[in-house]
Amino acid sequence: MLEKKEAQYEKVVLVGLITREQPEEKLEEYMDELEFLAYTAGAEVVMRFTQRMEKPDSKFFVGSGKLLEIKEFIDEHEIDTVIFDDELTPSQLKNIEKVVEKKIIDRTQLILDIFAQRAQTSYARTQVELAQYQYLLPRLTRMWTHLERQRGGIGMRGPGETEIETDRRIIRDRITLLKEKLKSIDKQMATQRKNRGALIRVALVGYTNVGKSTLMNVLSKSDVFAEDKLFATLDTTVRKVVIGNLPFLLTDTVGFIRKLPTQLVESFKSTLDEVREADLLVHVVDISHESFKDHIDSVNQILDEIESKDKPTVLVFNKIDNFSYVKKDEDDLTEVRHENISLEEWKRTWMAKSEHPTLFISATEKENMEDLRKTIYEEVKKLHVTRFPYNDFLFEYFEEETED
Structure with missing residues (x-):
């Protein structure tokens, strides 16, 4: 009888550069994200290597001395793969591999690999x-x-x-x-979008792993795959949702990420078309992530690139149950404590002063979901009345009936 083998993680090291355009603090964030990407792909990160340079070395990306240091470490610790945080040129890949004699991949190839697993x-x-x-x-x-x-x-x-x-x-x-x-499938999908009728279309957008699929499940009462890994959802999912008396189509889209490979932006054109053709965007943000402001900027940048930044938007800060902050008492000797913020306190923060309707929720704990439903209902209703003004009296009638 054959023994069942446990899943083996590849042992990897990460390599990144501190440059004028990418200061140390920014690199640390990127390396954290790269480590999560590696974990998602099925790797165990053993070590991180960083180097301060004016710009990447044209031959080895890092300096030759640093590369020999990396080689010595991976030989000693039986490392399988070296992952670089930026896209390497073909010549850099070839030169590095000659020295290191191990598998070399860059951030782009790692993301492509995860997409290959998840499709x-x-x-x-x-x-x-x-x-x-x-x-x-x-x-x-x-x-x-x-x-x-x-x-x-x-x-x-x-x-x-x-x-x-x-x-x-x-x-x-x-x-x-x-x-x-x-192209052929794009035409079919465009036809499908037209055949969905006159329903308002709402698209969930946001950085990868912010909880869009979990939120989709709560709002649509469906069973969309959700996992605490990057790019858990690749395939666009569309569900008909009814809030109050108002039906609309809710779309869960692929998550965005910093340094998104240009090949993927081009290849996933149709997936992004779901965002382009949406009437309302629900921009989901992981408030518990320390770089959530950068995530918002990254998503807005991609929305701008696909000409969707000016669409009506509801800003949703998710995972408030996971948020904590460092607080010190006046006495510096007092131990640092982590305290959660109440919903009322959230509403008084600078995030609540956005130009868009803004909510603070926990999709997993279903906290403040009723306010979210009401907000989406109001925003969809505005769009619906604009598109079908003759239906305005029906909303008033149904709302009066509901109140009675």
Whole structure:
């Protein structure tokens, strides 16, 4: 009888640079995120390496001395993979791998790998495969020699081992074929969106892992997959929701992230079309994350890029049950305490002074969900009345009936 083997995590180290454009504090945030990405992909981070430089070294990304230090560490601790926080050029990948003699991947390849793991539908898999081939094409020579020595593991999922026998022409043909396939599916999805009728469309947007899918489940009483990992949801989910007497369509979209690979932005055009064509955005923010302000800026930047920043928006600060802050008494010798903030206190913070309707909730604990429902109802009603002014009296009638 065969013994059941426990799942093995790849042992990895992370590498990042402190530069003029990326100060130490910012790098620390990016490295925390990179570690979470690595964990999501199935890795155990053993060590972080950072170096202060004016700009990345054109040959090794880090200095040659730092690279030898990294090599010594990974040889001593039997590390499987080295993950760099920024996208490496094909020549940097080739040069680093010659020195280190281990699997080298960068942030872009790591994100693509997670997407390859998470894609469930044929459409999402096609999008990911296209992004992977676009990433692979300029790195083809290096990837061949790499795959001959290393197979499987993080960064190796997706197009498959036949890459070794292919050439650039076949890869380009495959990219063309995938683009045509996506165009065909895009048309089908555009038709589906038109066929949804005149219902107002509401899209949940936000940074990855802020609780959009959990919120979707609470509002729509559905069972959308949700997990405490990055990019738990890739496939767009649409549900019909009724609040009070008012039906609308609620869409859960893929989470955004800083340094989002350009290949993914292009490949996931149709997923982003759900955001472009939404009438109302519900921007979900993880208030318990120390970098939530940066997350808001990152999401707004991507919304601006896809011309959706000026849409009517409800700003929702989620996970208030996980939030804590450091408070000291007047006596400096007193032990530091962490205290939660009440809902009334939240409403008096600077976050509540946004130009958009703003709420503070906990989707998992269902805290303040009734206020959220009322706010979404009011915002959807405004849009509905604008689109169908002759229905205005129906809202008044139904609301009076409900009150009676």
